[in-house]
Amino acid sequence: MIILAATPIGNLGDASARLVEALGQATTVAAEDTRTTLRLLAALGIDNRPRLIALHDHNEKQRAAEIVGIARDEDVLVLSDAGMPTVSDPGYGLVAEAARAGVEVTAIPGPSAVLTALAVSGLPTDRFSFEGFVPRKPGERRRSLAALAADPRTLVFFDAPSRVAQTLVDMAGAFGGTRRAAVARELTKLHEEVRRGTLDELAAWAEDGVRGELAIVVAGSEGGAVPLADAVRQVGELVASGVRTKDAAREVAEATGHPSRELYQAALAAKG
Structure with a gap:
């Protein structure tokens, strides 16, 4: 079978007894980074040296069928660098291939940066959506965020420290700017920090730079459209990234509920 195993996201003490046992008995491990897996084995004091197969974003399509073939005859342990495989990490394609081939898939649960960030954020946890990494390109990022503006669920994102200041502004x-949010940094590690506040406050805090691995948790919309001024600002940002004013107004209208014509005219007026 295929065994998806969650690994610590920072603190080695979070390695479960089941994970340690599985690593000690494994004959084949498919790992996002085989060097990380070797370091994990050493850190946990495990002498077993299984066959290691690299399974990452760039080769998953090519390696999935091979690994599923191996799993017909023996268990294959699947690891990402941190947390649960398949969750913003390699593994989805492998699981899909195993399902098509009728090969059993199970999991060894454990640490998850998504759930940990959500739990410590102080924001509603009854309904949430994990949105993965925020898009890198400014125009794509703004369009993606605009489409989520009216979502009532708490939203969880990953982001790089070099981009988080601009992401919070966007x-x-x-x-x-008054939407509640939290930035969780270095979760379970020595310098763990959770900064809570409004998006405007967090954007100001991040101006001087933020280090470490990050998750951003944003409260969902409490109903109604985004304030008109904010919607017009969204249109302006899309136009600045190269989108035609009419197209930008239509896109923001779909996300916020404001009439497209009203946004278009307000955007033209704002241009002066």
Whole structure:
């Protein structure tokens, strides 16, 4: 079978007894980074040296069928660098291939950066959506955020420290600067920090730079459209990224509920 195994996201003490046992008995491990797996084995004091197969974003399509073939005859342990495989990490294609081939898939549960960030955020946890990594390109990022502006669920994102300051500014523009949010940094590690506040406050805090691995948790919309001023600002940001004013107004209208014509005219007026 295929065994998806969650690994620590920072603190080695979070390695479960089941994970340690599985690593000690495994004959084949498919790993996002085989060097990381070797370091994990050493850190946990495990002498077993299984066959290691690299399974990452760039080769998963090519390796999935091979690994599923191996799993017909023996268990294959699947690891990402941190957390649960398939969750913003390699593994989805492998599981899909195993399902098509009738090969059993199970999991060894454990740490998850998504759930940990959500739990410590202080924001509603009854309904949430994990949105993965925020898009890198400014125009794509703003369009993606605009499409989520009216979503009532708590939203969880990953982001790089080099981009988080601008991301928070764009989130304030898309969701409104008073929307509650939290930035969780270095979860379970020595310098863990959770910063809570409005998006405007968090954007100001991040101006001087933020280090470490990050998750951003944003409260969902509490109903109604995004304030008109914020919606017009979204249109302006899309136009600045190269989108035609009419197309930008239509896109923001679909996300916020404001009439497209009203946004278009307001955007033209704002240009002066």
